[in-house]
Amino acid sequence: MKCADPRVEFFNRLAENWDNEEPSTQTMAMRLDWHREVLDLKPGQSLLEVGCGTGKTTEWFARAVAPGKVTAVDFSPAMISLARAKNIDADFKCVDICGYMPPDGPYDVVMCFHSFPHFRDQPGALRNLRSCLKPDGRLIVMHLASSAHINGFHSGVGGAIGGDLLPGNDDWPAMLQGAGLGLVELIDRADLFFMEGRPSSKAATGQT
Numbered sequence: 623m624k625c626a627d628p629r630v631e632f633f634n635r636l637a638e639n640w641d642n643e644e645p646s647t648q649t650m651a652m653r654l655d656w657h658r659e660v661l662d663l664k665p666g667q668s669l670l671e672v673g674c675g676t677g678k679t680t681e682w683f684a685r686a687v688a689p690g691k692v693t694a695v696d697f698s699p700a701m702i703s704l705a706r707a708k709n710i711d712a713d714f715k716c717v718d719i720c721g722y723m724p725p726d727g728p729y730d731v732v733m734c735f736h737s738f739p740h741f742r743d744q745p746g747a748l749r750n751l752r753s754c755l756k757p758d759g760r761l762i763v764m765h766l767a768s769s770a771h772i773n774g775f776h777s778g779v780g781g782a783i784g785g786d787l788l789p790g791n792d793d794w795p796a797m798l799q800g801a802g803l804g805l806v807e808l809i810d811r812a813d814l815f816f817m818e819g820r821p822s823s824k825a826a827t828g829q830t
């Protein structure tokens with residue numbers, strides 16, 4: 623079924639020029655290298671990348687978990703088609719994470735890199751993402767900037783994504799709880815937004 627979310631067309635239109643936009647694939651790789659410790663990905667893990675766009679970060683994730691496998695999904699057909707053309711060692715699929723999710727996984731890591739604010743139904747997306755996780759799996763929401771910067775940037779762009787915001791830091795515990803997840807870590811500083819949730823029985827008691 624065709625997705626009526628206006629963001630599909632918004633991102634379809636951006637797809638062709640996406641790789642020319644900053645941060646470049648190389649810059650992203652360098653910045654991900656800096657955050658390798660907090661990411662704590664391990665060889666052999668399975669990873670689902672949600673909102674992968676043209677796959678600018680997919681190769682980095684595929685290398686980090688090899689010989690484990692990456693599945694990368696996006697609801698923009700134009701983005702996914704450009705990602706597929708890169709011959710990255712990952713399985714690319716066109717999926718709306720806020721819509722019906724066919725059973726998938728389970729994954730060790732579900733990674734929303736530069737994508738979570740755009741999910742039109744964030745509680746629904748969290749429930750879908752939770753259903754893809756192993757009992758001891760990790761859900762990560764990550765940006766290479768603070769939440770204030772990300773939210774300000776989207777408001778400035780306006781249009782279909784003008785209202786696409788990260789939840790307030792105090793709102794994460796309840797949002798995660800609604801999806802059977804608990805907050806493990808939340809970092810919000812100039813160079814990094816990093817939120818990790820885990821299936822409730824595995825989560826620590828709260829914000830760190």
Ligand SMILES: C[S@@+](CC[C@H](N)C(=O)[O-])C[C@H]1O[C@@H](n2cnc3c(N)ncnc32)[C@H](O)[C@@H]1O
Nearest residue numbers: 633673674675696697698718719720736737740
């Ligand atoms: C800002 S772009 C980031 C793309 C990529 N992660 C990157 O850093 O280059 C956000 C991506 O999320 C995707 N997206 C937004 N809502 C989505 C949804 N409901 N399901 C799947 N993908 C979605 C968009 O199509 C877009 O490619």
